[in-house]
Amino acid sequence: MEAKRGIFEKLFWTWTPKTEREAGDSVVRNLLLHWFPAKVTNASLSFGYSFWLGTISAVLFALLALTGMILMFLYVPSVERAYQSIKDIEFAVAFGWYLRGVHRISAHLMVAVVFLHMVRVFLTGAYRNGVAVHQNRPLNWIIGVALLLCTLLLSFTGYLLPWDQLAYWAIMVGTNIASAAPVVGERIRFVLLGGNTIDQNTLIRFYVLHCFFLPVAVLFLFVWHMWRIRKDHGLACVDRLARTQKRIAAIVPTKTYSLLGVAKGRTVHVEASLVDEESETVPSSPNLTQRLLVVTLVTVVAVSLLAIALPTPLEEAANPKVTPNPAKAPWYFLWLQELVTDTTIHLGGFTVNGAFVGGILIPGLIVAGLIVWPFLDRSPVSAAGVWFAAARRRQNTIFLLLVLAVLVLTIIGTFLRGPFWHFYWPWDAWPEAPKHF
Amino acid sequence: MKPNKRDVMWISALGIALLITLGFVYDRHFAPEWKDYQDEFREMIAEKYGEARAAQVPAGVQQIWVKELNRVDRCTTCHQGVEWKGMESAPEPFRTHSKEPLAKHPISKYGCTVCHGGQGYAVDTESAHAVAVEHWEEPLLGAEMAAAYTVSDRNALLQVNCNGCHRYDRETKGADVINRGKQLIAEKGCRACHVINGRGGTVGPNLTNVGELSPEQYDYDRLNGKKSVFAWHMAHFKDPKAMSPATVMPNFGLNSKDAQALTLLVMSWKRRALPVEYIPGFQQADVPTPEEQRRESEMLTGKGAFFVRKGCFICHDVSSFGIQSASKIGPDLSIAVTDVQSRFGRTLEDFLAQPTGTMAVVLSTQIHLSNEERAEAIEKLHEAYKIKEAESGKAAQGEARKGK
Structure with a gap:
C-alpha cells in the first residue's frame, strides 16, 4: 500500500519503487519504457563510457520531429512561396523564429552527435560480439552506419527547403558532386533533381523525402537499433564486466516460460544476467529513467540556448543567375568539397577533375570500409567495450587519423575558404561583398 | 531503491534552466519592439483626440498584402500614423504620409516597399530598414542611405523605384531626379551609342535592362570606398575611363547631381513583370481601327447623327446616311416613307404621332421624341428616302442599260 502523501510530496512527486518487483513492473507495464531492461549495469549508466551520444541523437531526432511537424503547417513547398513562408515563420508566426532555430540547431547537432557516436563505438570496439550467445553487434554497427547516412540525407534534403541562395547553391554543389559518379552519375543527379535544373520538381522531391521517407526510415532503423541492443545483451561494456567477473558459466537458462519445457532453446529474456546483479546492476526505474531525463534536459536546454544565441540565417531568395562566391556545400559535406578541390590537378592545360576521386571514390571507400570493418577486425574479445584497448591500438590510430583528416578538411572548407575557394586565415578579411546601394 | 540524489539535483537544475530559457523566448514574443511604438502612438492619439479615437488604433502586427506585386509589407505595424490626418508634424515612425503620392498610389494597392x-x-x-543587414538587397531608401551617399535630397534615392513603373513616361510628377536623368539622356545623345528601352546605337552595350545586373557582376578594382552598384555608376558617369580604361565613352563633365540622376535612372532599368493595371497610362480597352473610327465619326457628325443621338440606330439602319445598326432588328429607315405605308396602311407622319406595335412600346418607354424632334425625324426620313430613290433609280437605269 502506498503511504499517504502530503501536499509537498504531491507537488514534488518523485516515484520511488519499494521493491525490485515494483521497479521491474514499472518498466514492463509502461508503453514508453517497455523496451528497457528491468535492470541495468552501473557501467552502462556511466557518462564516461558512452557519453550518452546515442541517446542525445535520439532526443535531437525527437526535437526535430516535433518542431518539424509544426513547421510543416507553416512552410509551403513551392518555388514561389517557400522563401516567403520562411520569412513569415521568422517574423510573423508566434515563436516561429524559435521553432526554426531549434530545428536548425538540432539538425546540425544531430549530424555531429551521430558522427561522434560512431567514433565512440569504434574506439571502444563496441561493434564486437562479446561473451553472450546470439549476439550480432556487427549488424547493429551496420544499422548505425545506415542511420548516419540517413541523418546526412535528412539534413541535406532539409537544406534546400528555405529556397534561399545558401540552400540553392549548396544543393547545386552537392548534386554536382553526385553526378561525378561513373556511368550512373548524371542519372543520379537527374533523379535527385527531377530534371536537369534545381526547380519545383527538386523542391517537392526533397520535401517529401525530408518530411516522410527519411524520417520513417530513421524511425524504423532506430527501432531495429534499440532492439538489437537488447538482443545483444546491452552495451559492450557489460560483456567486459562479465569477463572480469568470469561469470560466463551463468549464461544458462535458469528458468523457462516455454510451455512445460517442451520448447527447445531459451525464450526471450529469461536468461540470467551476465553480471552479478547484486553488486553491478540497479533497477532501470528510476535509475535509467532519471539519467535519461538528465540527458534529455541537457540536450533541450543546450539546443534552446544555441537557438537563441545564434540567429538562423536566411540569405537572399534563390537566384539561379547569381552564384554566391564562394558557393559552399553544407558544412558536413565540406570535407568532400575540399577533397574535390585538392584532388583536382592541373597539368599544363589539362585538368583532372577531382569530383570523382574526392566526391565519389574516397567517400565510397570510407562507407564500404565502415560496413565491412567489424568482419575484418581480428582483435580479441577482451578488447570489446574498452576505450583505447591496447590490442586495437593500430586500428584505432588509423581510424582517429581518418577522423582527424575529415575534421581538418571540414574546418578548412568551413572557415578558411573564401571567394574563389582561396585560402583565408581567420584573421584575413574577405573582400567586401558588393551591394546595390 | 532510492533515487540517485545527484541525478535528481541535475534534473531540478536543468528544469529551472529550461524554464528560464523558455521564459526568455516567451518574453521576446510578448514584448517586441513594435509594441512600444504602438503604445506610444496610442498615447499620442489619446492626448490629441481623446480616448475614443485612441481605441480605434489597431493593435498587433499589421500588414498590407498586395498580391499583384507580390509584396507583404508590415511597415504599418510601427508606422501607424501613415494614413492618419493630423500627424503631419509628428516624429517618425508616427508621421502622416505626404498626401500627393498617396492620392495616386493608395497604400492598399501598392504597399510601402x-x-x-x-x-x-x-x-x-x-531588419525592416535593412540599411546594414546582410542578405537583403533592397535597403530603405531614406535619410540614412542618402546621408551615406551625401545625397542632399533624402527622397532622391527612392525615385529609382518610381521609374520601375514610370519607365516610359517622358516626365513623372514628383520624380525630379529621374526626370533630370531622362532629360540628360536626350541632351547628351546617349542613344547614339546605346540601345535604351529598345532603340539606339550598338557601339556601347544595350542598357535596356542594365539595372538587372547583380552587384557581383561589376568590376570594383578601380573603385575606392564602398563597393556598390550606385558608387560604381557614379564614378563611371563622372569619368568613364577611370572605371573601364578601354571604353570609348566620352567624359561629359557631369556634376555630382547629374551623375546621381543618371545613376538612379540606369539602376531603375530593370526587367519587371508588372500587372497591366500598374502600368501608367495603359488602357484596358479595345482600340478601334482607323476605318472604325471614320465610320463612327461619320455616324456621330454626319447627316444621320440625329438617329444615332436618339438611339434609333440600335435597331435600324439608315443606309442612305451611312448609318449601320449593329443588331438590324428593324427595317432600314431609308425606305420608311413607303415602308410604313405598306406595313400599316398609314402615313409616316400619322404613324409617328400614334405608333402601334413594337414602336408604340419603344417610343413610350425608351425613346422620347418632342414635337420638334418628331418633325425633324420626319424631315430627315423624307430626305433619306429621296437619296435612296435616287440611288435605286440610278441602279435601275444601269440595269436597263445592261439589258440593252
Whole structure:
C-alpha cells in the first residue's frame, strides 16, 4: 500500500519503487519504457563510457520531429512561396523564429552527435560480439552506419527547403558532386533533381523525402537499433564486466516460460544476467529513467540556448543567375568539397577533375570500409567495450587519423575558404561583398 | 531503491534552466519592439483626440498584402500614423504620409516597399530598414542611405523605384531626379551609342535592362570606398575611363547631381513583370481601327447623327446616311416613307404621332421624341428616302442599260 502523501510530496512527486518487483513492473507495464531492461549495469549508466551520444541523437531526432511537424503547417513547398513562408515563420508566426532555430540547431547537432557516436563505438570496439550467445553487434554497427547516412540525407534534403541562395547553391554543389559518379552519375543527379535544373520538381522531391521517407526510415532503423541492443545483451561494456567477473558459466537458462519445457532453446529474456546483479546492476526505474531525463534536459536546454544565441540565417531568395562566391556545400559535406578541390590537378592545360576521386571514390571507400570493418577486425574479445584497448591500438590510430583528416578538411572548407575557394586565415578579411546601394 | 540524489539535483537544475530559457523566448514574443511604438502612438492619439479615437488604433502586427506585386509589407505595424490626418508634424515612425503620392498610389494597392525599399516582412527596425543587414538587397531608401551617399535630397534615392513603373513616361510628377536623368539622356545623345528601352546605337552595350545586373557582376578594382552598384555608376558617369580604361565613352563633365540622376535612372532599368493595371497610362480597352473610327465619326457628325443621338440606330439602319445598326432588328429607315405605308396602311407622319406595335412600346418607354424632334425625324426620313430613290433609280437605269 502506498503511504499517504502530503501536499509537498504531491507537488514534488518523485516515484520511488519499494521493491525490485515494483521497479521491474514499472518498466514492463509502461508503453514508453517497455523496451528497457528491468535492470541495468552501473557501467552502462556511466557518462564516461558512452557519453550518452546515442541517446542525445535520439532526443535531437525527437526535437526535430516535433518542431518539424509544426513547421510543416507553416512552410509551403513551392518555388514561389517557400522563401516567403520562411520569412513569415521568422517574423510573423508566434515563436516561429524559435521553432526554426531549434530545428536548425538540432539538425546540425544531430549530424555531429551521430558522427561522434560512431567514433565512440569504434574506439571502444563496441561493434564486437562479446561473451553472450546470439549476439550480432556487427549488424547493429551496420544499422548505425545506415542511420548516419540517413541523418546526412535528412539534413541535406532539409537544406534546400528555405529556397534561399545558401540552400540553392549548396544543393547545386552537392548534386554536382553526385553526378561525378561513373556511368550512373548524371542519372543520379537527374533523379535527385527531377530534371536537369534545381526547380519545383527538386523542391517537392526533397520535401517529401525530408518530411516522410527519411524520417520513417530513421524511425524504423532506430527501432531495429534499440532492439538489437537488447538482443545483444546491452552495451559492450557489460560483456567486459562479465569477463572480469568470469561469470560466463551463468549464461544458462535458469528458468523457462516455454510451455512445460517442451520448447527447445531459451525464450526471450529469461536468461540470467551476465553480471552479478547484486553488486553491478540497479533497477532501470528510476535509475535509467532519471539519467535519461538528465540527458534529455541537457540536450533541450543546450539546443534552446544555441537557438537563441545564434540567429538562423536566411540569405537572399534563390537566384539561379547569381552564384554566391564562394558557393559552399553544407558544412558536413565540406570535407568532400575540399577533397574535390585538392584532388583536382592541373597539368599544363589539362585538368583532372577531382569530383570523382574526392566526391565519389574516397567517400565510397570510407562507407564500404565502415560496413565491412567489424568482419575484418581480428582483435580479441577482451578488447570489446574498452576505450583505447591496447590490442586495437593500430586500428584505432588509423581510424582517429581518418577522423582527424575529415575534421581538418571540414574546418578548412568551413572557415578558411573564401571567394574563389582561396585560402583565408581567420584573421584575413574577405573582400567586401558588393551591394546595390 | 532510492533515487540517485545527484541525478535528481541535475534534473531540478536543468528544469529551472529550461524554464528560464523558455521564459526568455516567451518574453521576446510578448514584448517586441513594435509594441512600444504602438503604445506610444496610442498615447499620442489619446492626448490629441481623446480616448475614443485612441481605441480605434489597431493593435498587433499589421500588414498590407498586395498580391499583384507580390509584396507583404508590415511597415504599418510601427508606422501607424501613415494614413492618419493630423500627424503631419509628428516624429517618425508616427508621421502622416505626404498626401500627393498617396492620392495616386493608395497604400492598399501598392504597399510601402515597392517605392521606399526595405524588408516588408520584418517587424523590427533593423531588419525592416535593412540599411546594414546582410542578405537583403533592397535597403530603405531614406535619410540614412542618402546621408551615406551625401545625397542632399533624402527622397532622391527612392525615385529609382518610381521609374520601375514610370519607365516610359517622358516626365513623372514628383520624380525630379529621374526626370533630370531622362532629360540628360536626350541632351547628351546617349542613344547614339546605346540601345535604351529598345532603340539606339550598338557601339556601347544595350542598357535596356542594365539595372538587372547583380552587384557581383561589376568590376570594383578601380573603385575606392564602398563597393556598390550606385558608387560604381557614379564614378563611371563622372569619368568613364577611370572605371573601364578601354571604353570609348566620352567624359561629359557631369556634376555630382547629374551623375546621381543618371545613376538612379540606369539602376531603375530593370526587367519587371508588372500587372497591366500598374502600368501608367495603359488602357484596358479595345482600340478601334482607323476605318472604325471614320465610320463612327461619320455616324456621330454626319447627316444621320440625329438617329444615332436618339438611339434609333440600335435597331435600324439608315443606309442612305451611312448609318449601320449593329443588331438590324428593324427595317432600314431609308425606305420608311413607303415602308410604313405598306406595313400599316398609314402615313409616316400619322404613324409617328400614334405608333402601334413594337414602336408604340419603344417610343413610350425608351425613346422620347418632342414635337420638334418628331418633325425633324420626319424631315430627315423624307430626305433619306429621296437619296435612296435616287440611288435605286440610278441602279435601275444601269440595269436597263445592261439589258440593252
